[in-house]
Amino acid sequence: MKNLIRALQFVWPYRGRLALSILCALIVALLWGANFMAISPILNLLGKEQNLQTQIDLEIQAKEEQIAEIAKGLDDREKIEIPKVMTWPDEKARDNRLLELTRLTAKDEAAIGYARSQLYWLQTGRMLIQRFAPTDRFETLAWLLAIVVISIALKGFFDFWQESLVGSAVSLSLFDLRNRFYRSAIHYDMSQFTEEGTHELMARFTNDMDALSAGCKTLFGKVVAEPLKALSCIAFACMISWRLTLLFLVVVPIALFFMSKVGRYMKKASRRVLESMSSLYKILQETFQGIRIVKAFTMERYERRRFFLGTKDYYRKGMWVINLEAISGPVMELLGVTAIAGALLVGAYLVMTGETHIWGFRMTIDPLTPAALLNLYALLAAIADPVRKLSNVYTKIQSGAAGADRIFHAMDKKPKVRNNPQAPRLPRHRESVEFREVCFSYSAGQPILTNVSFRVRFGETIALVGRNGSGKTTLVGLLARFFDPDHGAVLVDGHDIRRMNLRSLRQQLGLVSQDTMLFDDTIYNNIAYGKRHAKPEEVEAAAKQALAHDFILKQRNGYETRIGEMGGALSGGQRQRIALARAILRDPSLLILDEATSAADVEVEASIHQTLRQFMKNRTTFLITHRLNMLEIADRIVVLENGRIEAIGTHLELLKCCSTYQRLHEVNLQRQAA
Ligand SMILES: Nc1ncnc2c1ncn2[C@@H]1O[C@H](COP(=O)(O)OP(=O)(O)OP(=O)(O)O)[C@@H](O)[C@H]1O
Ligand SMILES: [Mg+2]
Incomplete structure (x- = not known):
């Protein structure tokens, strides 16, 4: 619930719309209840052959008689009974009786007051009826029905606005929430992405948001409008007989108890459904992204089965929600009908016997007429519609709350590496990069880097070599502050990068990652990704330096060719060269090339080296590679092992003293010879 309330805070800016929607709901409710009040006059028109004028005259007459009767009772008491009691000899009995009589007088006076106010309304009604209503019975009926139709049309108009206003307020607030959530998600740490999984996030952005949206719409829509409708019916029913109406209302606490029970199950059930949906997302994402592997390894059948089991699980969990929703309607209906039947039974007894009391309890002031009883019944039955609509409200809100829980749980995750806009900006790097006693582990107890210390001068090109999993990518990741070291520090120009503005560090960075990531956009936009306002000449120059220009021109639309999802329309080597051009265009002071040319052919690689040699002059470069011939452009080489x-050292130094390097070199030579 706490998280649902947090979600509601996003609706607050749109409270104006909500207030208007409540106003609309009020009007709708009033029209809804008032319509049913037409039943009694219509029945009288049909049954008793009285036109409206006589109906109201009779009612006024009856009211006046009632007032006269009570007044007479009062008068008698005052003039006859009290003086008689005053003569009683027993003082105690006399006082008691007098007290009782005073109480009765007060009661009668209240009754007269109430009856007079009713009389006032009736007289006002008579005035209107005499002025406007026709005297012919059929014409009057047509007139009444026309009023009903018009008020239904009006009700429809306000119904529309109520729903539309609530819808827009909720959609706007979800629009804000989505963007806020995206903002926090995009600042997640790399490790949070691996932990959480992208499918989980996707599910939260789509499925959970939908659940939350449905919950909020229900909360501001049905939860406001339907009880108002029911209340309006109850108010009008009270005008006919509030005691009978009260009798009907005894079921309300039972209904509330039942709804809260179902709601509690519902929240659990919805959470399970949402979780199940996000595991379906995972299967979809994995299989479609890795469709080549699925096909090549003929795993279609296996994946089909996995998906089948996932959907079956979703179906099973979904059925819980469906059944819980389905059961609330009938149960509420049964409760409602039982209550109506009870009230009707009592009312019918009163009508048949012409009494006003049952077992000594006063049920009505005047004896009920059949038309009034039918009207009461219609009003109570009319409550059934809002109640039926309300029956699944609690469940919807609970499912929204489950969505809110999942969304805010993800939103509350604080990244460890956080931007600190107040921190001083890192000036453009021009002195050194230093790793000082750096230790790092992804999970506690499993060190990936231990005590790594080395210093690089500005302009130097450092190659990192080592076996798979020796920690090369992790090491350069620390320089980009994808993670922070557990111990030690990374210093650029003597500044600990943790204390500097994160953006100012990353703006100096050019990264070509090990797995090339391109966006489904044009080649031009992919190269200009890190420098959106680059001039076309600059983009072209960067492409030339990465030896991408020629093959780009051969594409169907040149630089404007779209490259498909993840650059699927290009070869692996071409993708790498576009990624390299992207890094070059940024004019970085720190260049990180993580196997940036591993997919390029030998000839292209050699040419890229030529152009890179020039480019690397005014920047510090970290070069990760498994191909030792790439090392000729490195000033020094760092060998990582575990x-x-x-x-x-330099190539020659390492050949002399480092056994791992010697082994790597030998293998490389053998491969070249082969
Ligand atoms: N996100 C991660 N979470 C947990 N462990 C990780 C993560 N990324 C890498 N590792 C582990 O850290 C170790 C070092 O990985 P790293 O990617 O730095 O190796 P590498 O030297 O770049 O290897 P390669 O030559 O294959 O690219 C590996 O044992 C790997 O299992
Ligand atoms: Mg790597």
């Missing part, structure tokens, strides 16, 4: 630095 997260430790085994040796640092």
Whole structure:
């Protein structure tokens, strides 16, 4: 619930719309109840052959008689009974009786007051009826029905506005929430993405948001409008007989108890459904993204089965929600009908016997007429519609609350690496990069990097070599502050990068990652990704430096060719060269090339080296590679082994003293010879 309330805070800015919607709901409710009040006059028109004028005259007459009767009772008491009691000899009995009589007088006076106010309304009604209503019975009936139709039309108009206003307020607030959530999600740490999984986030942005939206719409729509409708019916029913109406209302606490029970189950059930949906997202995402592998390894049948089991699980959990929703309607209906039947039974007894009391309890002031009883019945039955609509309200809100829980749980995750806009900006790097006693682990107890220390001068090109999993990508990730070290520090120009403005660090960075990531956009936009306002000449120059220009021109639309999802329409080597151009265009002071040319052919690689040599002059470059011939452009080489630095030096130095390097070199030579 706490999270649902937090979600509601996003609706607050749109409270104006909500207030208007409540006003609309009030009008709708009033029209809804008032319509049913037409029943009694219509029945009288048909049954008793009285036109409206006689109906109201009779009612006024009856009211006046009632007032006269009570007044007479009062008068008698005052003039006859009290003086008689005053003569009683027993003082105690006399006082008691007098007290009782005073009480009766007060009661009668109240009754007269109430009857007089009713009389006033009746007289006003008579005035209107005499002025406007026709005297012919059929004409009057047509007139009444026309009023009913018009008020239904009016009700429809306000119904529309109520729903539309609530819808827009909720949609706007979800629009804000989505954007806020996206803002916090995009600042997640890399590790949070791996932990959470993108499918989980996707599910939260779509499925859970939908549940929340439905919950909020219900909360501001039905929860406001339907009880108002019911209340309006109850108010009008009270005008006919509030005691009988009260009798009907005894079921309300039972209904509330039942709804809260179902609601509690519902929240659990909805949470399970939402979780199940996000695991379906996971299967979809994995299989469609990895469709090549699925096909090549003929895993279609396996994936089909996995998806089948996932959907079956979703179906099973979904059925709980469906059944819980389905059961509330009939139960509420049964409760309602039982209550109506009870009230009707009592009312019918009163009508048949012409009494006003049952077992000594006064049920009505005047004896009920059949038309009034039918009118009462219609009003109570009319409550059934709002109640039926309300029956699944609690469940909807609970399912929205489950969605809100999942959304805010994800939104509340605070990234460890956080931007600090107040921190000083890192000036453009021009001195050194230093790793100082850096230790790092993704999960506690499993160190990935241990005590890594080395210093790089500005303009130097450092190659990182080592076996798979030795920690090369992780090490350069620390420089980009994808993670922060557990111990030690990374310093750029002597500044600990944790204390500097994060954006100012990353703006100096050019990264070509190990797995090339391109966007489903044009080649031009992919290259200009890190520098949206680059001039076309600059983009072209960067493409030339990455040896991408020629093949780009051969594409169907040149630079404007779309490259499909993840760059699917390009070869692996072409993708890498576009990624390289993207990094070059940014004019970074720190360039990180993580196997940036691993997919390029030998000839292209050699040419890229030529152009890179020029480019690397005014920046510090970290070069990760498994191809040792790439190392000719490196000034120094760092050999990593199991997260430790085994040796640092030039190619020749390392050949002399580092056994790991010697082995790597030999293997490389053999491969080249083969
Ligand atoms: N996000 C992660 N969460 C947990 N462990 C990770 C994560 N990324 C990498 N590792 C682990 O950290 C170790 C170092 O990984 P890293 O990617 O730095 O190796 P690498 O030297 O770049 O290897 P390669 O030559 O294959 O690219 C590996 O053992 C890997 O299992
Ligand atoms: Mg790597």
